[in-house]
Amino acid sequence: MNAPTVFGAPVHWPAKINEVPKDIFDREDVFRLELERIFYGPEWHPVAHTGEIPSIGDFKTFHIGERPLLIVHGQDGQVRVFYNACAHRGTLLETNNRGNKAEFECPYHRWLFDSTGALRGCPGKEDFSPSFTMEGSGLAQVRSAIVGGLIFATLHDATPDIDTWLGRTQPALMQLLGGDGRLKLLGYQKVSYDCNWKAYVDNDGYHAPLLHLAFKMLNWQGGKGSQYATENGHIAFESELKVPTNNGFLRDPSLIAFKGSHTSKGSVIVGLNPLTVMTKHLDMINVRFAVARSLLKTEVHYAYFAHVDDDADMVRHRLRQSSNMLGPCGMVSMEDASIFLRVQQGNRTPGNAVFQKGVKQEHGMWFDFKQNDEAGNLPKWEYYRRVMGFIREES
Ligand code: FES
Ligand SMILES: [Fe+2]
Numbered sequence: 001m002n003a004p005t006v007f008g009a010p011v012h013w014p015a016k017i018n019e020v021p022k023d024i025f026d027r028e029d030v031f032r033l034e035l036e037r038i039f040y041g042p043e044w045h046p047v048a049h050t051g052e053i054p055s056i057g058d059f060k061t062f063h064i065g066e067r068p069l070l071i072v073h074g075q076d077g078q079v080r081v082f083y084n085a086c087a088h089r090g091t092l093l094e095t096n097n098r099g100n101k102a103e104f105e106c107p108y109h110r111w112l113f114d115s116t117g118a119l120r121g122c123p124g125k126e127d128f129s130p131s132f133t134m135e136g137s138g139l140a141q142v143r144s145a146i147v148g149g150l151i152f153a154t155l156h157d158a159t160p161d162i163d164t165w166l167g168r169t170q171p172a173l174m175q176l177l178g179g180d181g182r183l184k185l186l187g188y189q190k191v192s193y194d195c196n197w198k199a200y201v202d203n204d205g206y207h208a209p210l211l212h213l214a215f216k217m218l219n220w221q222g223g224k225g226s227q228y229a230t231e232n233g234h235i236a237f238e239s240e241l242k243v244p245t246n247n248g249f250l251r252d253p254s255l256i257a258f259k260g261s262h263t264s265k266g267s268v269i270v271g272l273n274p275l276t277v278m279t280k281h282l283d284m285i286n287v288r289f290a291v292a293r294s295l296l297k298t299e300v301h302y303a304y305f306a307h308v309d310d311d312a313d314m315v316r317h318r319l320r321q322s323s324n325m326l327g328p329c330g331m332v333s334m335e336d337a338s339i340f341l342r343v344q345q346g347n348r349t350p351g352n353a354v355f356q357k358g359v360k361q362e363h364g365m366w367f368d369f370k371q372n373d374e375a376g377n378l379p380k381w382e383y384y385r386r387v388m389g390f391i392r393e394e395s
Contacts, residue, residue: 013385015395016362018355020381022347025196030388031295034197037387038274039065039292042159044145044152046276047071047081049287051149051183051305057100057115063291063299064155069142070094071151074115075102079146081153082117082139093139104139113139148174148181150287168228169270172236176268176280183285183305186319189327190301193337195344197292198384200300201275202343203336205237206357206374211339214331218256220244223267227369227376233273233383235376241266241282255324258282259317273380283314284322296344302327363395 008029012021024030039045047062053073060071061084068084070093086093086106093104093113103120104113112121117139125132145152145162147170152162159165166173177183193200205227209215225239243258250256260266260283268280275290285305293299304322306315325331347353358373360366369376385392 011388011390013390013392014352015393017365017378017382018359018362018375019352020355021352022349025199025344025347026295028295031196031292033388034292035065037389038384040067040155041387042154042156043274044154044159044162044165044272045274046150046272046278046287046289047144047153048151048289049149049177049183049185049303049305050079050146050151050181051308052098052185052303053079054184055100057102058098059094059101059104059115060098061094061096062289063293064153065292066294067155068092069153070104070139071153072115072117074117076116078116079144079151080117081142081144081151083142085140086111087113087119087137087139088122111137117141148177149183150177150181165232166272167230167232167234169230169234169236169272172238172268173270173272173278175238176270176278176285178285178305178307182308184308186304186306186315186322188301188303189323189329190299191328191337192293193298193300193340194296195298195340196295197275197290197298199340199343199347200290200298201271201277202377203277203340204357204374204377205369205372207339208332209372211335212332213335217247217249218244218331219247220256220332222371225267225371227371227373229367229369229376229379231367231379231383233380235269235271235380237267237269237371237376239267239371243282254317255320256282257317257321259314271380273383279326282321282325283318284326285318286322286326298340300328 045064048060048071052060056075058073062069070082070084073079084093088111091106091108093106110123114120119134119137142153221242223240223242227237229235244256270278277288279286287303289301291299306318326333355374358369358375365382
């Protein structure tokens with residue numbers, strides 16, 4: 001890979017495997033290169049779940065980096081991902097977050113596209129250029145794949161097939177997505193964090209019982225489990241589910257009840273490189289669709305799901321539990337937002353951020369970790385460094 005060419009100043013990547021230079025969280029030139037090499041590079045990005053667009057004509061808009069996408073459940077039953085841009089002069093085609101439409105009309109010159117992306121009408125076409133055809137003027141489609149109902153998109157031709165890319169995380173991912181991926185959407189909590197995307201996604205297995213007070217209040221400890229990573233920056237946690245105890249802290253203890261059937265490996269977290277975190281805790285199935293909007297703006301859509309076979313009581317239980325426990329104001333995660341901002345602010349100082357918990361060696365890489373190790377984040381950082389072309393300094 002060629003060395004980066006857009007830099008005003010070099011990035012000094014430290015020799016030790018457990019150190020990361022702080023300035024990469026706050027440099028516009030680094031962010032521009034990340035867009036090119038990571039977000040528009042050979043990676044898959046979860047952009048939706050089929051449970052969000054279950055009916056023909058359902059659509060969702062989303063972004064990968066700064067590029068707008070339109071995900072549509074077409075009239076032929078196929079789900080497609082398009083660039084959300086009119087095939088004429090590139091006007092943003094759909095401005096709603098979600099909805100249902102048989103056709104998408106661009107307001108500028110009224111070109112009309114159906115839900116398969118085909119151009120159906122365009123005023124004045126008798127005066128168009130000689131090479132114009134309706135067939136050749138549909139919406140630009142983006143390569144996509146579906147695993148467990150999760151819709152992935154990639155903006156690069158050289159991205160490996162989805163099974164290869166997911167690697168050893170795939171069984172955990174399927175378990176997290178209800179076993180068979182047949183999910184229905186309960187709702188979203190959407191938040192915009194004032195931090196670089198790496199400050200958001202570098203959340204680790206070390207902090208949870210230390211930062212989040214509710215874990216202590218509910219006496220909620222993680223069960224026996226492990227954490228493992230892949231060479232291309234994914235991470236998965238699997239552990240036995242331990243049900244929290246109320247301790248009089250909650251007026252309604254049913255909020256923290258577990259109504260599922262088995263607790264073995266009942267807690268699963270999958271983090272897919274670069275930016276998607278998914279969790280299954282108690283009866284909550286949560287996919288955090290995230291967008292690196294700009295250097296200092298990271299948008300996260302916490303999407304909560306039920307299984308399509310759930311009865312009404314289970315759906316209500318999942319909804320109450322999800323909306324109270326997780327997300328930007330959830331009992332066991334609300335402190336994260338302030339930490340993301342403080343990581344951003346504090347890393348404007350010189351030097352390197354240092355990882356310690358679970359670091360067995362300072363050179364070389366390994367991929368299996370204890371569940372509360374922050375070292376589990378290091379394979380992702382090593383992959384990031386390589387993709388970005390940053391050279392590790394000599395020790
Ligand atoms: S830009 Fe969309 S119809 Fe002209
Ligand atoms: Fe957290």
